[in-house]
Amino acid sequence: MLLKDFIPAPEVREFVQLYRIVHLQFDGHQVIPPKAYPPRPEHCLAFYPFETETVQYAASGKLIRHIPVVLYGQFTEVTHRMIGHKFLVFQIIFYPGALYRLTGMPASELNNQYLDAGTVFSAELNHVNEKLFNAAGYPEMIAVANQFVSRLIRKQKKPRLLTDNVWPLILTGRAKYSLDQLAREACLSTKQFERRFKERTGVNPKIYERIIRFDRAFRLKNSRPAYDWLRIAVECGYHDYQHLVKDYKDFTGLTPPAFHEIENNAPERKLGLSEGYYE
16 A cells, blocks of 8 residues: 655656655455545646546535546645545646646636546546556556656647746745745746736635645644644744634634544545655
């Protein structure tokens, strides 16, 4: 069983943050709980070479099933993911702006969408999914993904701009950058930068920063369950615990302890795995 992130090949790293493989197998008699999937700063192409998953939106109750290759952009709400007993997903996690450059689609069109990727990319996706199904192991899967992304890059629709230089500054979260500083880094006015930022991420810079900070808190609690919530808040850049509670309620509808009570029953937890920091 596996829940692990892998570094992509150098030639695709400008576009791909990481590959994530989640491979879970359960006894046929086991009841598999749903996974409450919170917002995270990710644009993703997900391949399901074995069994697909069923997705239910927490707010609307909308159900989506039976999509073998899924494309989704920036989520700002929780979805519940239901899986089968033999589950493997290979996720290509793109940098912000990468899907815009590859497809020409404004990222806002992908917000909170769980789409059949075949409506955006070519039928080649089915061949890639078949190769993942027949792969001899995880290294071969990664090689298949590197080759596929390399082909996408050769057909990219939009050029790299100075705006695309700011993503490492934002995603690492190691230093605080104001909107004006980020705009200067991209050689744009603040309004121009906000417009291009939303075009590439789907949301404005303030919302995106909140999602990054929330995701960091979510993963830190998973990695360090003994940490109390005040420590989680402080280490992730919140003013206080109540500031953290507001983000949890806005993005999940629940308090931090209530959401992690659900998270602690996620399918991967049944197998001794957890979503911590990217590895």
